[in-house]
Amino acid sequence: MPRRRILSFALAVAIALGAPLVGAAPAFAANSLQSSALKDGCKKRYATNKKKYNECIRGNSKASEDALIDGCYARYQHQRDKLKQCLGRR
DSSP: OOOOHHHHHHHHHHHHOOOOOOOOHHHTSSSSSHHHHHHHHHHHHOOOHHHHHHHHHHSSTTTHHHHHHHHHHHHTTTTTHHHHHTTOOO
């Protein structure tokens, strides 16, 4: 299964189980782990489109939450505590 499909499935399961999700746009910058991961995820998605990249960073893009999840997994995949903190789960 492709990575994106696995993440989508995991997100759907989390929603079904009532797990707390990452908050709205202002919460993306809640901590430095999230803001760094969001920048990485947005850069990966919109490397050639500066306008969409800036919207993603601000949380105005539909892809901002997905970019945050991608960035968190890319940065903290092997550090479980930091990954949970980055995703907004404690």
